[in-house]
Amino acid sequence: SQTIHQWPATLVQPVGSPLSLECTVEGTSNPNLYWYRQAAGRGLQLLFYSVGIGQISSEVPQNLSASRPQDRQFILSSKKLLLSDSGFYLCAWSVPRRGDTQYFGPGTRLTVL
Amino acid sequence: AQSVTQLDSQVPVFEEAPVELRCNYSSSVSVYLFWYVQYPNQGLQLLLKYLSGSTLVESINGFEAEFNKSQTSFHLRKPSVHISDTAEYFCAVSLDRGSTLGRLYFGRGTQLTVWP
Numbered sequence: 001s002q003t004i005h006q007w008p009a010t011l012v013q014p015v016g017s018p019l020s021l022e023c024t025v026e027g028t029s030n031p032n033l034y035w036y037r038q039a040a041g042r043g044l045q046l047l048f049y050s051v052g053i054g055q056i057s058s059e060v061p062q063n064l065s066a067s068r069p070q071d072r073q074f075i076l077s078s079k080k081l082l083l084s085d086s087g088f089y090l091c092a093w094s095v096p097r098r099g100d101t102q103y104f105g106p107g108t109r110l111t112v113l
Numbered sequence: 114a115q116s117v118t119q120l121d122s123q124v125p126v127f128e129e130a131p132v133e134l135r136c137n138y139s140s141s142v143s144v145y146l147f148w149y150v151q152y153p154n155q156g157l158q159l160l161l162k163y164l165s166g167s168t169l170v171e172s173i174n175g176f177e178a179e180f181n182k183s184q185t186s187f188h189l190r191k192p193s194v195h196i197s198d199t200a201e202y203f204c205a206v207s208l209d210r211g212s213t214l215g216r217l218y219f220g221r222g223t224q225l226t227v228w229p
Contacts, residue, residue, distance in 0.1 A: 032214065034216070041221060043220055044217075045219075049214065092156075096213040098145075106155060106156050
């Protein structure tokens with residue numbers, strides 16, 4: 001069976017510090033991978049998606065970046081965090097097939113102070 | 114451009130009462146439609162989805178949703194709710210019918226609270 005992991009689960013960082021959130025998927029090959037951010041009362045916003053190693057597409061301009069160094073590893077990064085980067089970050093994967101379900105990880109709660 | 118509107122941010126109901134969570138979308142192309150549920154401090158889980166065919170789709174725990182193309186709606190219903198249904202519910206659309214990208218665009222969510 002497939003599983004998706006995210007770490008850390010919780011993170012408190014000062015403004016201006018760097019960020020690295022990691023997501024890994026087990027039990028599947030060549031998945032589509034996605035990063036979402038959930039801010040209070042604003043639903044989920046798609047940040048990045050990837051269809052393969054090294055292939056990253058950004059949905060919104062921001063000071064975050066994403067990388068996919070391995071087939072089942074997806075990393076969300078920032079060089080300098082802003083207060084507005086606070087939120088709940090969710091990674092998801094899907095089989096690259098029309099209409100396929102996205103499966104979400106447990107999320108990372110990021111607080112920028 | 115596409116958008117998903119969940120008309121109610123909070124829906125309080127009593128146990129065993131019926132409930133409807135509303136979702137409307139705007140899109141100039143055909144879409145796939147999804148409902149996800151999120152329990153506190155957890156990721157999202159798929160509740161049900163509409164891809165094609167019958168406009169009424171059901172989940173294993175008694176929820177159902179009906180795709181209405183003319184009204185561009187995909188409302189979620191349950192005839193009798195349980196306390197364990199208390200959670201946040203998200204409606205989402207995918208415009209990628211012609212590809213395998215599978216990007217989802219979510220509404221702001223509806224917090225369903227079931228009281229005893």
